[in-house]
Ligand SMILES: [Fe+2]
């Protein structure tokens with residue numbers, strides 16, 4: 001494999017200089033990308049030096065170099081994980097065949113669509129998080145936000161590289177369109193619903209990176225199984241970056257919980273429902289966090305699409321998009337005769353039925369995703385339990401507040417009961433964030449820009465980042 005070359009405009013380990021046409025095409029896209037970054041990326045802070053990590057190799061655990069960088073100077077590179085020698089297609093009707101190094105003609109449309117949808121989410125999240133720098137609860141958190149942002153932008157590069165290299169003029173047009181759609185725009189919105197929601201505050205950001213970036217991880221894991229090897233290698237490297245985004249989310253929520261519990265104990269408040277007294281301390285009450293969690297989790301579940309899906313079945317059979325941890329699953333990886341348990345609405349009751357496994361690929365991925373989310377909720381609850389506060393967070397039922405898939409159109413409570421319109425009106429008031437909640441959260445959003453200082457509603461992190469302590473000046477504000 002080519003070593004990573006940082007001497008060129010576009011750092012890469014794909015021997016870009018040997019393909020002049022591709023190099024020129026990407027060099028023409030580059031200023032458009034920068035223009036997008038400056039217009040739609042982080043608002044301000046573009047001339048501040050930020051302590052960021054940049055990928056300088058692709059070997060596991062050995063690729064991140066930390067240093068002060070101004071965001072527009074960040075070296076967005078094209079990085080593929082090392083090729084696995086003799087890799088075979090692990091699933092679908094081509095199972096056991098050597099992987100493809102070019103796009104098979106018959107799957108061109110399918111693969112292009114997957115790249116475009118994945119590629120669209122990457123700049124979308126940067127756009128959603130555009131204003132958060134101004135309300136960062138600390139320089140440590142501001143730095144983490146910008147790290148996530150530059151890496152999501154690199155993920156855009158990753159998809160754009162594949163579009164340019166393998167899809168000719170079509171690919172170039174799609175790469176342009178990725179810079180033209182905008183999160184939340186009425187005329188040209190981003191493709192998927194959750195990526196048009198606002199991320200107006202830091203609780204939203206931490207829940208987004210906990211839940212929605214985790215959906216990103218699931219999708220990348222499935223694409224990393226792909227028989228189209230360049231896609232597999234691209235996604236494998238993206239996953240190493242994704243891990244940090246989810247860490248930012250999970251640890252961010254943990255720190256909010258720790259601070260709330262600490263403030264409650266300090267004021268001798270044992271009832272988590274004593275909202276007035278708790279909010280008077282400038283922290284986020286636990287029921288509020290639960291309601292926000294209900295929202296982010298349910299909106300993210302909609303990203304998985306319909307539980308029963310012909311598209312997902314086709315992508316699987318084609319060998320283009322596999323299942324989570326495909327190679328560890330002990331079945332025939334073709335799913336011609338298998339069934340999969342599926343929760344469905346039958347005459348107003350939710351019952352488990354058996355569906356053809358090939359049709360239920362998305363349902364299975366949702367199960368894997370929920371299992372992954374359960375783990376972070378267990379960790380969050382440990383933080384609460386350690387403080388001796390009697391409150392448990394829980395994921396709402398998968399059918400709660402859904403707009404897409406087999407639960408759309410049903411009113412399902414967080415514990416999984418189907419209710420009528422009237423009851424639902426009460427449930428949604430109790431279980432989803434109210435305007436008052438959102439106003440309260442926003443009232444807490446003020447920037448804390450002194451090194452080592454943290455906003456009232458969040459505890460300091462256990463450790464700093466990149467070998468630096470928590471009170472390090474991660475963003476040089478005055479320079
Ligand atoms: Fe990403």
Ligand SMILES: [Fe+2]
Nearest residue numbers: 213216242245
């Ligand atoms: Fe991410």
